[in-house]
Amino acid sequence: xxxxxxxxxxxxxxxxxxxxxxxxxxxxxxxxxxxxxxxxxxxxxxxxxxxxxxxxxxxxxxxxxxxxxxxxxxxxxxxxxxxxxxxxxxxxxxxxxxxxxxxxxxxxxxxxxxxxxxxxxxxxxxxxxxxxxxxxxxxxxxxxxxxxxxxxxxxxxxxxxxxxxxxxxxxxxxxx
Amino acid sequence: xxxxxxxxxxxxxxxxxxxxxxxxxxxxxxxxxxxxxxxxxxxxxxxxxxxxxxxxxxxxxxxxxxxxxxxxxxxxxxxxxxxxxxxxxxxxxxxxxxxxxxxxxxxxxxxxxxxxxxxxxxxxxxxxxxxxxxxxxxxxxxxxxxxxxxxxxxxxxxxxxxxxxxxxxxxxxxxxxxxxxxxxxxxxxxxxxxxxxxxxxxxxxxxxxxxxxxxxxxxxxxxxxxxxxxxxxxxxxxxxxxxxxxxxxxxxxxxxxxxxxxxxxxxxxxxxxxxxxxxxxxxxxxxxxxxxxxxxxxxxxxxxxxxxxxxxxxxxxxxxxxxxxxxxxxxxxxxxxxxxxxxxxxxxxxxxxxxxxxxxxxxxxxxxxxxxxxxxxxxxxxxxxxxxxxxxxxxxxxxxxxxxxxxxxxxxxxx
Numbered sequence: 001x002x003x004x005x006x007x008x009x010x011x012x013x014x015x016x017x018x019x020x021x022x023x024x025x026x027x028x029x030x031x032x033x034x035x036x037x038x039x040x041x042x043x044x045x046x047x048x049x050x051x052x053x054x055x056x057x058x059x060x061x062x063x064x065x066x067x068x069x070x071x072x073x074x075x076x077x078x079x080x081x082x083x084x085x086x087x088x089x090x091x092x093x094x095x096x097x098x099x100x101x102x103x104x105x106x107x108x109x110x111x112x113x114x115x116x117x118x119x120x121x122x123x124x125x126x127x128x129x130x131x132x133x134x135x136x137x138x139x140x141x142x143x144x145x146x147x148x149x150x151x152x153x154x155x156x157x158x159x160x161x162x163x164x165x166x167x168x169x170x171x172x173x174x175x176x
Numbered sequence: 177x178x179x180x181x182x183x184x185x186x187x188x189x190x191x192x193x194x195x196x197x198x199x200x201x202x203x204x205x206x207x208x209x210x211x212x213x214x215x216x217x218x219x220x221x222x223x224x225x226x227x228x229x230x231x232x233x234x235x236x237x238x239x240x241x242x243x244x245x246x247x248x249x250x251x252x253x254x255x256x257x258x259x260x261x262x263x264x265x266x267x268x269x270x271x272x273x274x275x276x277x278x279x280x281x282x283x284x285x286x287x288x289x290x291x292x293x294x295x296x297x298x299x300x301x302x303x304x305x306x307x308x309x310x311x312x313x314x315x316x317x318x319x320x321x322x323x324x325x326x327x328x329x330x331x332x333x334x335x336x337x338x339x340x341x342x343x344x345x346x347x348x349x350x351x352x353x354x355x356x357x358x359x360x361x362x363x364x365x366x367x368x369x370x371x372x373x374x375x376x377x378x379x380x381x382x383x384x385x386x387x388x389x390x391x392x393x394x395x396x397x398x399x400x401x402x403x404x405x406x407x408x409x410x411x412x413x414x415x416x417x418x419x420x421x422x423x424x425x426x427x428x429x430x431x432x433x434x435x436x437x438x439x440x441x442x443x444x445x446x447x448x449x450x451x452x453x454x455x456x457x458x459x460x461x462x463x464x465x466x467x468x469x470x471x472x473x474x475x476x477x478x479x480x481x482x483x484x485x486x487x488x489x490x491x492x493x494x495x496x497x498x499x500x501x502x503x504x505x506x507x508x509x510x511x512x513x514x515x516x517x518x519x520x521x522x523x524x525x526x527x528x529x530x531x532x533x534x535x536x537x538x539x540x541x542x543x544x545x546x547x548x549x550x551x552x553x554x555x556x557x558x559x560x561x562x563x564x565x566x567x568x569x570x571x572x573x574x575x576x577x578x579x580x581x582x583x584x585x586x587x588x589x590x591x
Contacts, residue, residue: 008206034334038281041327069323069356073349076330140312140373156325157243
């Protein structure tokens with residue numbers, strides 16, 4: 001039974017992983033900027049699916065709420081307001097330096113991930129436990145503890161930064 | 177016996193799961209999950225589509241009543257079969273795609289529009305032990321999934337390659353993104369008072385319906401939600417006197433049917449949400465079972481929506497934006513602040529707020545609501561609205577930035 005559940009999780013994982021990566025490649029490869037923005041949405045949803053597989057359903061929902069619901073729409077808005085959408089991105093001439101920099105960043109991230117001592121609970125998980133994880137509060141309270149108690153200063157600083165960004169944009173568009 | 181148990185439990189995931197798990201071999205666990213999910217999806221989709229079809233009939237009949245006419249009454253008893261006639265008409269029409277449109281996006285948009293609506297309904301608890309209602313992040317789930325429809329409207333408007341569709345989509349994005357904020361904040365008030373994010377637990381926490389405990393939150397939520405589903409006071413997305421039909425100008429046939437279906441589905445879902453969040457869901461009195469109470473309350477909210485649609489004129493673009501940012505946002509923050517302070521003072525702990533606490537909160541919140549509404553009405557009411565400068569000649573606006581306009585104003589000054 002345990003093997004069966006992990007098999008279906010494996011299948012779901014591969015479906016999500018492949019579609020996420022393919023759409024991420026499509027984001028950079030497509031000429032049509034509007035469509036690549038739409039593929040960016042697919043990537044975001046795939047990442048939300050990954051969070052769900054890791055039973056971080058709160059993070060998955062925040063991912064969809066913020067990235068799909070707000071940021072993707074703003075990106076699309078910006079794309080539509082851009083002239084000559086069909087001609088592709090004007091930044092394509094920076095292809096090689098971008099490739100080098102993102103390759104370095106990727107190598108760094110992989111290095112950090114593989115060298116971190118993750119506190120993973122590697123027990124086999126039965127379907128009953130999975131159902132229980134959906135029903136009961138598991139991760140939510142911990143996130144709240146960390147955000148509002150332990151890292152409250154960083155949380156507030158980020159809020160102030162966002163607020164100043166809002167005020168700055170208002171000042172920019174204000175009638176003179 | 178098993179079947180009766182399942183029928184009684186309605187949308188109970190675990191009930192259906194247990195039924196199949198009973199006779200399936202153990203190593204086919206995944207198949208049981210699959211069958212259960214498919215059955216659940218079938219039930220949810222069919223229930224939603226049928227109730228939406230009934231809503232279109234009800235809405236048209238009621239609008240007819242409000243406007244002193246009959247409404248559809250020819251096909252079937254009281255015109256009840258009218259939705260079927262509409263469906264047949266829409267499906268038999270030619271499905272056209274405009275020349276030069278972005279075809280895949282154009283085809284995908286109605287689907288992206290419909291699917292979130294169906295998913296959201298899955299987590300609404302029709303009764304106590306509904307599995308999907310016990311999802312511990314139900315509130316955030318609802319807010320997150322409904323925010324996807326902005327994307328669908330934008331896709332539809334952009335891919336149509338039509339000016340009016342694009343205008344409708346631009347207005348839609350501006351409006352939906354603005355109204356999501358007060359809606360989210362008013363929902364946070366509910367979550368704080370109920371001490372949970374699960375929709376089932378929200379219902380269980382409502383010893384007094386939250387419409388009485390936090391009337392301000394209710395008002396903000398229902399206003400923002402009717403903007404989110406772009407019904408009449410807020411329907412400038414598809415205001416037919418200005419934009420043709422807004423973002424679905426170019427749609428016809430089955431795709432148009434899907435878009436219309438989703439638009440009429442939105443009131444059903446929002447009414448079910450309002451019932452869950454503010455009207456204490458399936459809880460009721462007497463021998464009437466929970467789901468029936470749920471349906472009665474949803475129906476009352478739906479009637480309210482039809483009533484609003486029949487009696488309110490459409491708002492202008494600038495009025496809509498100022499209502500969201502200057503009216504609803506401060507009101508929702510006042511509501512959140514008051515409730516957070518009250519819950520902090522009562523400090524309910526694990527057990528949740530007692531009925532006595534809720535009664536005290538009701539008293540305080542009603543007085544604060546009345547004061548806040550009076551203040552907001554005085555700050556941004558009709559008498560304080562800045563009217564645009566009067567135009568010299570009726571046609572001067574039409575020729576703005578042209579030489580004709582200059583002449584027109586010159587003429588007016590000469591007079």
